[in-house]
Amino acid sequence: MKIRLDILRRESGETEPYLQSIMFETEDENATVATALSEINKSEGIRDLNGKRVKPIRWECSCLQKKCGACAMVINSHPQLACNARLKDCEKNGCIKIEPLRKFPVVQDLVVDRSVMFENLRLMNVWFNEQTKADEGSAEISYEASRCLQCGCCLEVCPNFYAGSEFFGTSAMVPITRIISELPEAQKKEILKAYREHGYSGCGKSLACRNVCPAGIDIDRLLVNSNAAAVWRRKIGGRNKKK
Amino acid sequence: MNRINIVGAGLSGLSAAITLAENGVPCNLISLQQSERAQSVLAEGGINGALNTMGENDNTENHFNDTIKGGVFLADPNAVDGLTKGAPGIIRRLEGIGVPFNMKDGEIVLRNFGGQKKKRTAYARSSTGKIIMSAVIDEARKHEHSGMIKRYPHHEFIRLLIKNGSCTGVRIRDSYSGKFADFKGIVILASGGLNGVFPGMTTGTTQNSGDVTATVFSQGVILGNLEMLQYHPTTVGISGKRCLVTEAARGEGGRLYIERGGEKWYFMEEKYPELKNLMPRDVVAREMFFVRRDGECGDQVYLDMTGLPEDTWKNKLSDLREEIIHYLSIDPKTAPVPVKEGIHYFMGGIDTDINHRTNIENLYAAGECACQYHGANRLGGNSMLGALYGGRTAANAIIDGIKNKTGFSDEEPEFLDISDEPFAKEASSVLIEKISEILLGGLGIVRNENDLKNSLEKLSELEKKPRNEREKNRIALAFAMLLSALERKESRGAHYREDFPEKDESFRKSGLAVFDDGKIRIEYREIPERRSE
Ligand SMILES: Cc1cc2nc3c(=O)[nH]c(=O)nc-3n(C[C@H](O)[C@H](O)[C@H](O)COP(=O)(O)OP(=O)(O)OC[C@H]3O[C@@H](n4cnc5c(N)ncnc54)[C@H](O)[C@@H]3O)c2cc1C
Ligand code: SF4
Ligand code: SF4
Numbered sequence: 028m029k030i031r032l033d034i035l036r037r038e039s040g041e042t043e044p045y046l047q048s049i050m051f052e053t054e055d056e057n058a059t060v061a062t063a064l065s066e067i068n069k070s071e072g073i074r075d076l077n078g079k080r081v082k083p084i085r086w087e088c089s090c091l092q093k094k095c096g097a098c099a100m101v102i103n104s105h106p107q108l109a110c111n112a113r114l115k116d117c118e119k120n121g122c123i124k125i126e127p128l129r130k131f132p133v134v135q136d137l138v139v140d141r142s143v144m145f146e147n148l149r150l151m152n153v154w155f156n157e158q159t160k161a162d163e164g165s166a167e168i169s170y171e172a173s174r175c176l177q178c179g180c181c182l183e184v185c186p187n188f189y190a191g192s193e194f195f196g197t198s199a200m201v202p203i204t205r206i207i208s209e210l211p212e213a214q215k216k217e218i219l220k221a222y223r224e225h226g227y228s229g230c231g232k233s234l235a236c237r238n239v240c241p242a243g244i245d246i247d248r249l250l251v252n253s254n255a256a257a258v259w260r261r262k263i264g265g266r267n268k269k270k
Numbered sequence: 271m272n273r274i275n276i277v278g279a280g281l282s283g284l285s286a287a288i289t290l291a292e293n294g295v296p297c298n299l300i301s302l303q304q305s306e307r308a309q310s311v312l313a314e315g316g317i318n319g320a321l322n323t324m325g326e327n328d329n330t331e332n333h334f335n336d337t338i339k340g341g342v343f344l345a346d347p348n349a350v351d352g353l354t355k356g357a358p359g360i361i362r363r364l365e366g367i368g369v370p371f372n373m374k375d376g377e378i379v380l381r382n383f384g385g386q387k388k389k390r391t392a393y394a395r396s397s398t399g400k401i402i403m404s405a406v407i408d409e410a411r412k413h414e415h416s417g418m419i420k421r422y423p424h425h426e427f428i429r430l431l432i433k434n435g436s437c438t439g440v441r442i443r444d445s446y447s448g449k450f451a452d453f454k455g456i457v458i459l460a461s462g463g464l465n466g467v468f469p470g471m472t473t474g475t476t477q478n479s480g481d482v483t484a485t486v487f488s489q490g491v492i493l494g495n496l497e498m499l500q501y502h503p504t505t506v507g508i509s510g511k512r513c514l515v516t517e518a519a520r521g522e523g524g525r526l527y528i529e530r531g532g533e534k535w536y537f538m539e540e541k542y543p544e545l546k547n548l549m550p551r552d553v554v555a556r557e558m559f560f561v562r563r564d565g566e567c568g569d570q571v572y573l574d575m576t577g578l579p580e581d582t583w584k585n586k587l588s589d590l591r592e593e594i595i596h597y598l599s600i601d602p603k604t605a606p607v608p609v610k611e612g613i614h615y616f617m618g619g620i621d622t623d624i625n626h627r628t629n630i631e632n633l634y635a636a637g638e639c640a641c642q643y644h645g646a647n648r649l650g651g652n653s654m655l656g657a658l659y660g661g662r663t664a665a666n667a668i669i670d671g672i673k674n675k676t677g678f679s680d681e682e683p684e685f686l687d688i689s690d691e692p693f694a695k696e697a698s699s700v701l702i703e704k705i706s707e708i709l710l711g712g713l714g715i716v717r718n719e720n721d722l723k724n725s726l727e728k729l730s731e732l733e734k735k736p737r738n739e740r741e742k743n744r745i746a747l748a749f750a751m752l753l754s755a756l757e758r759k760e761s762r763g764a765h766y767r768e769d770f771p772e773k774d775e776s777f778r779k780s781g782l783a784v785f786d787d788g789k790i791r792i793e794y795r796e797i798p799e800r801r802s803e
């Protein structure tokens with residue numbers, strides 16, 4: 028398999044981005060974009076399509092098995108995990124376009140600074156103030172909400188999210204559902220308020236985020252549950268906790 | 271006084287940070303990437319603790335005995351005593367921060383796991399590590415909000431600052447800006463296993479490059495039991511790594527075979543009629559090696575799961591099936607899967623005492639980067655426990671030594687451009703691959719003096735060329751690993767020498783690698799007696 032990778036590169040956030048094409052050849056029919064990037068970087072003397080020597084491509088990875096969210100990028104206009112994107116599935120006429128996620132500041136090449144996602148979780152107070160315990164009723168919801176990779180793919184497609192906005196997007200609404208599923212009495216007001224302010228009210232329900240989650244999280248089910256508690260003041264999955 | 275500096279934000283680093291914060295001691299939590307990307311999220315099977323919820327009369331003494339026996343009497347019994355006694359409390363604490371363990375009738379369900387006689391492993395379906403991490407990360411976030419924990423989540427360890435034999439801090443680099451800063455104060459290393467020493471050959475993450483351990487070794491930190499690498503028998507090669515095929519695949523009826531004379535030979539079933547494919551990990555891995563080496567056999571072992579009932583695929587192994595189809599384009603329901611052993615865990619690492627102190631004053635180590643609790647082999651489910659307990663123990667030791675918990679300086683050191691930092695330049699990936707190849711030649715599943723000496727010779731060749739500091743450190747670490755395996759002239763746990771196939775009591779000692787004045791030597795230290803109550 029011979030693939031031309033068109034990579035949107037950039038020295039830093041301050042310089043202009045440019046498209047660079049690099050050929051990648053492999054026998055491995057299951058090779059992913061992650062394979063291609065690491066193989067290219069390992070080769071001695073990387074050259075672009077014109078034979079010009081180019082620098083290694085900077086990108087992030089860690090687990091290489093779609094469990095850590097590090098390698099999220101935009102591949103052929105779709106946000107996804109590079110380690111999950113098989114070349115044979117992505118290529119169109121032997122080409123694949125690779126760009127960094129667009130909602131975050133670029134550090135270099137395909138590396139973006141996703142700090143805002145983590146900062147937003149802090150601003151929403153996503154934690155338990157006191158001891159809690161997942162019971163059999165809430166465990167399902169809690170488990171699903173705990174699976175979020177903080178990859179940022181959902182934010183990429185969301186029409187309402189931008190870095191710095193008051194709306195924090197699915198990547199915040201999913202983890203906060205873990206807290207809501209237990210709903211400790213002492214934190215109830217503040218948590219539901221945060222959910223309404225930074226989640227529910229800013230979400231246009233366009234559902235664009237539903238099909239991109241690489242973890243396959245059942246976002247609908249989680250948000251129905253949280254909406255019920257925060258907006259309709261009902262509990263579906265878990266139970267209300269009295270102290 | 272300065273904030274405590276923790277290098278690594280996986281389970282052990284987080285555990286240390288939370289413990290410090292709860293006790294009024296602020297810290298800096300430094301990691302290459304966010305906690306969500308740490309290897310700890312990959313753990314699947316579970317975490318051990320004698321909660322005794324299954325009506326099997328389990329207790330912490332049983333857990334102690336299984337751990338010591340699993341480690342073939344090489345672990346420090348006093349450390350293991352603390353670990354196993356602390357385990358139920360650790361799992362209860364996780365429950366208390368909302369970890370949704372599998373439950374039945376309001377109690378945590380425990381499962382069987384290799385090497386343990388009782389059901390003792392708590393789990394959250396097949397993603398225990400990820401689910402625990404999410405809760406622990408939330409808990410740490412609470413203390414980030416209060417300022418007790420300050421994160422540096424895209425920052426790389428460069429080297430320790432050492433003065434007169436004592437650790438005075440750590441130099442780090444912001445990987446976004448490229449600038450360096452010196453963080454003064456006590457340091458806890460929680461930087462994970464040595465995956466990067468064997469690129470593509472381990473089941474763990476690429477993030478744990480091994481650079482931290484290699485660097486501190488060259489700075490005089492003593493390492494222990496480096497020859498103890500745990501190989502998992504059933505892994506599949508996917509792009510860039512080995513992917514674990516859970517033991518449950520064999521537990522549910524998966525069978526290993528190799529082609530011999532045009533026929534399938536189910537060697538485990540013939541050689542071990544009682545336990546068959548469910549022999550301990552190291553035995554299975556070794557047998558796979560032997561049949562592959564056998565001239566009459568093919569060179570690929572397969573895991574045959576084609577006979578498994580529909581129900582098992584649907585209810586128990588659906589994730590596994592999906593994964594194998596996705597990565598290998600093989601449907602394990604209808605075709606055998608090629609498997610090979612992969613490096614799964616590093617029992618050896620930075621040598622510590624029972625309080626996680628290293629040989630350097632004010633330097634601690636915990637989690638997989640440390641050599642503690644697991645002796646010559648680790649039980650599945652004991653490493654997450656060791657990471658959580660170890661991080662907490664290190665933090666507590668530090669807390670005990672602080673007399674005045676007020677007056678922590680909150681000044682952030684300035685990040686500066688440094689052009690001549692010798693430890694900053696990366697090791698070349700070509701060299702890393704070469705070292706890995708040499709190491710695997712000596713440190714395979716079955717070892718012998720010839721292969722080890724051969725590898726040492728090749729390594730000496732590499733040493734002759736000019737190298738940057740990180741490259742020199744990696745070569746030194748590789749020497750230490752090979753020498754550790756060469757000197758241990760016995761077979762014990764994960765270390766199998768075909769020229770010394772028996773266990774030898776005179777080697778029931780911790781092997782220590784010491785880097786002194788550019789020279790490496792291997793020493794041995796007695797295993798202490800267990801203190802009576
Ligand atoms: C596939 C798989 C399945 C497993 N299943 C289980 C199981 O079921 N039960 C069990 O108990 N154990 C299991 N383990 C083992 C267990 O996951 C690990 O041993 C444990 O999580 C290690 O935690 P840690 O905190 O020591 O390190 P890690 O979680 O690896 O964290 C290391 C940290 O160090 C940082 N770091 C590394 N290098 C640098 C550097 N140069 N500069 C700055 N920071 C750095 C990283 O960013 C990271 O934050 C499994 C492991 C794997 C790979
Ligand atoms: S439903 Fe639409 S607006 Fe709401 S989070 Fe998803 S993409 Fe954004
Ligand atoms: S919800 Fe899904 S897409 Fe969004 S950050 Fe979490 S894992 Fe990624």
Ligand code: FES
Pocket residue numbers: 087088089090091092093094095096097098099108109110111
């Ligand atoms: S490297 Fe972890 S998700 Fe791709």
